[in-house]
Amino acid sequence: MFLNQFLLLSAILFTIGVYGVIVRKNGVLVLMSIELVLNAVNINLIVFSTYWGVAGQVFALFTIAIAAAEVGVGLAIVLLIYRNQRSVDIDELDEMKG
């Protein structure tokens, strides 16, 4: 099996996601980057599940479901912000600091 390749792939995905999270100014895009990270996780789980049984796959399913829920909430909040200040640029949110 090409375990290493898969792990590498997931690592790359993870990094891309993190990069997106850090640099993207648009809230929605940030959410999408997060999705990338979560999927990296899923890849890991699936790969390992081929060794250690279904638990991994179950875990992956849970992850997908919960990710969906999270993104739902996230979008709601972003929407809320858009309502209040007509923009989803999360860089403008620095009212509280220190």
Place this chain on the structure above:
Amino acid sequence: MWFFTHVWIIPALMALSFLLILFFGKKMPKKGAEIGIVFVGAAFVLALLTGGNWIAWSNNNPEGHGPAAEGAALANVDPSCSSVAAEAAAVGEGVEHVEGKTEGKTAGKKAGEGHNEGGHSTEGATAAAPPIGESAAPAAPAAPAATEPAGAEKGGHEEVATRPVVSCINWFENGDQTISIGTLVDGQSVLLLIVVTLISLLVHVFSTDYVHGDRRYTHYFAFLSLFTASMLFFVLSENTLQMIVGWELVGVCSFALIGHWWEEKPNSDAALKAFLTNRVGDIGLLVGVIVLYFAAGKSFSIMDLNILANEGEISHNLLLIGSLCLITAVMSKSGQFILHTWLPDAMAGPTPVSALIHAATMVVAGVYMVARLYPVFFEGLSISGSSVNALSMIGAITALFGAMLAFVQKDIKKVLAYSTVSQLGFMVTALGVGAWTAALFHLFTHAFFKACLFLGAGSLSHACHHSFNMVDDMGGLRKIMPKTFWTYLVATAALAGVFPLSGFWSKDEILAGTGSFPGTEGANGEYHVMLVMLLLAAFCTAAYMTRTIWYAFYGEYRGHGTPHESGPRITTPLIILASLGAIAGIVNLPAAFDFLPEGTQTRFEHYVEPVGLYFPAISHAGFNPALAVISVLVGLSGIGLAYLYFFKDAFAGLHGLAERNKVAAFFKNILVNKYYFDWLYTTVIVGFVKGPLARAANWFSANVIDGTVNLVGKTAVGSGSWVYKNVDQKVVDGAVNGAGSSASGVGAMLRLTQTGRIQQYAALFFAAVAILAGVFVVVIG
């Protein structure tokens, strides 16, 4: 016996009188003076009775030689006070106890009464009384004249052991030690008992007139009582700790009385100076007592200490250190050169006080202590057989320089003050050369005539609007104040040592005691230097006293107003004291006068000087007519010269010498400035301690220590604010770079945190993840 075991009643009386005056004095018709007089009178009577008893008691000293007899002589020392004495006493034993029991009972009963009248601070004495009675038992049989006192008369000091009576109660227990408080009665303490109470009584009477209508009349008498009480307490102390207590208490009384008129700065300054100077000496006292406490095997008891020191149980060095420490105390309290400077200033106090405290009683406390602990000094300074030691040296110097200082004073009290300094020097020298009896004898006589002189001076100033400046404000008072004049004259003569007044006898004994003069080899050593210095001092003494007489009583009245003779309450004490000063000498006529009837010579020595285990076997210089004549001549020549100089205007050349001659002026200045000691103390030393040093310490406290603490605090807050500020300030575009450059470490991270920018948070977050993970993966693998 009862008087010896209950002698504590006397100080207790005075203490009670103090309290009474303090609380009720103001309400009394005479503002409390009467209370004081009544009580001190009572105390005096009791003291006299005690004295009488003592004479009877020591007339019955059993014949006997060697340790056994001397041990037996200590049978009246309560074992609980002095274990050593108890052991010694155990040597000579074997007496029935029946009478002892009865003695004990009566003693107990009496103690009960004593307690009732003794008032406060004497509880527990009752409890202590029975054991005292017990311990008294062995002495009982001696009472019926067992041995012929007549036999005990040969040459003054035969080997008849004195029988001191020591009684005490448990004061407190500290650790494993039991410290007792009690009384030590023997010739020495009884002597002081009488002197103190007598002079105090006279001064009380004198004061009723002298400080009449004073601002703080009542307080004045209160403190007189307190002083008397403390002095008696000191005199009767059974252990050194007790001595310290009395020593300090009299110091405070003198402080309070010197500063009696504290509204004026000089008076309060003088008071402070007196107290502080004494405090300096007290360092010596404290340390010395501590050293001796351990030297005597953890015991404060004077008996223990003396006996051990006497029998050479204590190493010479310890005794030396101890005695040297104590000498500093003596120097401060008894105004010895170089700590004498407070005494003249102390004259700022009311004159009767000067008479009582700064002439007759308190200032001799130092002398008394040395005499009390004589074995320590005798062994420690190895007085016997040598020709010089610290004590005698200090004494002699003081005697001479004090006398010289007395010359240049304008203030009559200052003259007397320096005279006191010088006379104390005589006493200390006497102790230093081993003439113990002579010292005490001189203390005795000096008390009378010096008190008389002071009171006389008081009487004078009373007449002259409370000025003591004899040079400017007095003169020609001979006619106006005859009583004062004559008494003053007698006292002066006594002080100058004119035959046959008391001063002559005591001073002569001291001179002989130096053992330097051919024919006085009987003494303990040969102190030639001392003899010379003392003779010079005697000369000066005579001279400056004559000077005072001249200024005060002769010539024209230079003051203002019309002086008048003082009232009876002032003059009576003068007369009494003068007459005592005149005749007091007879109590110790030299043994050599064997033409006199039996038992009239050396009474003083016989009754006062202890013989026994707790006192060194000192030898006595015999009376030497030649020396006597010389001393008288010296005195007379002093008088004579001064007479010629002042009265007859002889040596005209000398008059105003100081004005003309640089050299003379120089020396005069030195004298006028009291050898610049005050300048040294106040300006240099005190100034330094008070000023720079203290300020330095304060600065150190405020800036360095406190500063460091504050610095720590500041750094905490400061670094907080640093983090805060940098966290707060916007990082424009460094987020990614900073996050990327994770090598820049936690510091950089802190700077990048908390900007309010989510993405920078995120960057920090992942950076931290990367670092943590990276580090651990690398380190641990």
Place this chain on the structure above:
Amino acid sequence: MMNFLNDWGLVLTIFLPLAGALVMMAIPKQSEGAIKLVALGAPLAAAAMGILLMLNFDYGDSENLQFMVNRNWIELINSNFILGLDGLSLPLLALTLFIVPLVVIYSWQHVPNPGNPKAFFTLMLILETAMIGSFLAQDLILFFVFFEVTLLPMYFLIGVWGGEQRRYASIKFFLYTLFGSAFMIVAFVALYFLAKAPTGIALEQLRALGGSYADMQAGDPLRSFGMQALTYSGAAGIAKTTAIVIFGGMFLGFGIKVPMFPFHTWLPDAHTQAPTQGSVILAAVLLKLGTYGFIRIAIPILPVAARAWAPIIGILAVIGIIYGALGCLAQTDMKRLIAFSSVSHMGYTMLGISTLTAFGLNAAVFGMVAHGLITGLLFFIAGSVKERYHTLDIKRLGGLLVSAPKMGWILGFATMASLGLPGLAGFWGEFPAILAAYEPAVGLNVALFRTLMVLAAVGTVLAAGYLLWLYQRTAFGTPSEEFENDPNITDVNKFEWLAWSPIIAGIVILGFFPGLIFNVAGPAVEVIARTVGG
């Protein structure tokens, strides 16, 4: 009766004031009369309880804890609610019970600004409970708790009712002490884990305590905070260096409280800014917590370390004596001067302690009580002077003996007592301490301690110096024209008499009958001295 006392005596003595505080909280703010009544009643009740205890105290056996109370408290760490009264605690207990009611009486009409007697007295009662508790606690943790509880009330007393700089002073006082106690508790915990059961006779004593000790073998981990148990263990099984470090922790905790020389800087500020009542309690009782801690905890539990530390403590103590005295000389503020004098006087106490001899420790105990009474009185007077002159600047004062003679005399008495005049209490704290330094416990450097002795003796002169200068500048002379005939300047009033005369009497009585304390504390400290091998 006896049974009642055995079970409840100490507990009641401790918590009666607290009960009073709770009652007071229920009283509405307006009814000041009731508040003051409670404020006075509770301490008096506690005092009465204390007197009962002292009457039934077996003085023949004062080296052993009496009226012991021993209940489970925190099983997990085997820390129990142990109270006990012995010759060492008794004088300090007496002191506390004696001072607090007087303070209340003094406050009767002197409640400092901004008023609010309710809060003021409540805090004071809580404070009393804490102080009594720490003198009676026989368990390290219990002691620590009471020790810390004293902080807050004092903090607020200073901070709310204090002077100009009160904020700074109060927080400084608080943080200083907290810093020390943080290390102290760490040291306690270390003891808990490291101490082992001893061998020989000590083991027998330990077993005699029963409970978890009953069947201990030598070398078993002790796992206890009980002071007795730890004392018996005597730090058995702790390496010397470790013990020294642990002692260091306690040294910080107690030394700051005393305060010893380098840690003293909180004291002048706290005292100067605190209201009179605060200063009095601080000087009279709180400082004693530190010295008491040394005698009761640090030394007996870590004898070996104590011997190692003794020279350092001695040196610091003497530095404190001289240094404090010099500090006094530089002061211009009466209250601050008195505060600095505390540094100097506590130096004598610490010197006595550092000798590790029965004599020295006993002197220290006496010194604590004496200093409590005398400095307390001095602060009382300073407070009254401030109240009348509205300043404590020594330069402006003067002629107190003219404007208020009685107060002037009392001040004189206090200064005399404070400079260690024999015949008054102060002397018995100083002289025996100096004396003890001549012959410290076996094994300590004799030469060093004799040097210290001499220096300490020199300190007495400085003490006389600054106190008399203070007295001269305040009491002697004539009042300056600004206070020439100021109606405010009245003589001692009846509340002040009520509050002061007992203290004065106490000082005199202790001065002439030092046995009252020496004989009680003697056996107790002798046991301690023996454990240290002094």
Place this chain on the structure above:
Amino acid sequence: MIATLLQLLPEADFLSPTIDWHAIAPEMVILVGSLVLILLDSFKLDKAKPFMPTLASLVLLGALIPVITLAIDGSTRVLFGGSYVVDSMSLVLKALFLVSAYIVVLMSTNYVADGDYWESEYYSLIVAAVLGMLVMCSARDLLMIFVALELLSIPAYMLAAWRKGDEKSNEAGLKYYLMGVFASAVLLYGMSLMYGVGRSTRLDVIAENLVRIGDGRGAPIVTLAMIFVIIGFAFKVSAVPFHTWAPDTYEGAPTPVTAFLAVASKTAGFVALIQIVFYCFAARPDIIQPVFAVLAILSMTVGNLIALKQTNVVRMLAYSGIAQAGFMLAPFAVIETNREQALSSIVIYLVIYAAMNLGAFAVIIAITRKTRSAEITSLGGLFSYMPGLTVVMTIFLASLAGIPPFGGWYAKFGVWQALIGGNTALGYGLAIIMAINTVVAAYYYLNVAKTMWFDEAPDGDTAPVKIPFTLIGAMGITVVATVMFGVLPGLLTNISDFSPVAAALGR
């Protein structure tokens, strides 16, 4: 029909698990409760409003009953093949969560009602979050833990942004949400790797395998996995350097929610850490001890230092909470040598911390009802017009500073005991650093006390304000708890003596 359908199916070898319903009764009650809240709301919209808080409280307290019965029963119950365990410790924690949630509800009642926020959702969300927490207490399986974590986090995200109109609240919500999601992403990644190396999601199994890998010395990937997982929860407990969200979120969120986050959700994070570390990672102390030492030191130091400079009480409490988290993290660093005390000291700290911190927030809510601002200066002169409130607040502050006789001292004492009991250099070092930090912390707590007691009211307005009884109730409970735990810590130590539990761990 269905029957036939069933017959068609092949013989299924699926056997349904035997479920100990008593063991999961609390969770069931909460679950049902939250559903009821939602449904009730959707049917009888406005009529139900007033009853929502009461109902929520009833649900929470109701869930407490089975917890108690289980505690009385006392036996340790293992469900779902060991991935769900109900033992004494988990019961203590569950009780803690329920009570704190109840107090939060008390605090919220008027707060939510006054500002017109959606009420029913609010309560149902809180209850749902509590469900996640309860599950967390018993979870012994990575998956279970993850689900529990999300279950308690997601409602919290929404609650943080609850004040819809307020931009601060939105910002708080978004920050919390994003950071939370990043954290759970990292956590998940770690978990996936952990699953890979540990060959299972069951903690005990993983522990066994961890020991085996590289015969005990492990491999880089193991380290990586562990670090990621730990960090995932370090975020939850707001440990430096993963604390950045906390101050902003606390400040922006509605104060009751802040209290909920600061106490319940932080506690949940610690519970998760306890599960993971004590039941699994304990096999590799060489990794976790240094990690936690670093986190603890950073948290207590940085938290305290920044807190010194805060002007806003809530923010100050946020940073102080970070520092407190540092104290609680310290015992993990001596897990190898002093396991029992480490465990119990953490739990004790959690309980006491919950009591005093909730109390502090309750008081702040009460005060802000009057001052309308959480600036420290606005507390000036409080003592003069609301002495009672001042005293209560002072008690909480003193307790947070660790001054006897209030609970805080024993919490810290316990930690010290654990650290020193470990008798390792690391332990002593941490103890000293912590001692110093305690003093630093005392400064800013006292600073607040000072303002309330010593200063004058900023605006002369000294009219006392009416405090709703629910709030008084919340304060009452917390004050009593704080004082009780301080005076009689025995009460707490007795129930949190987990030596049997801890002894069973790993060994």
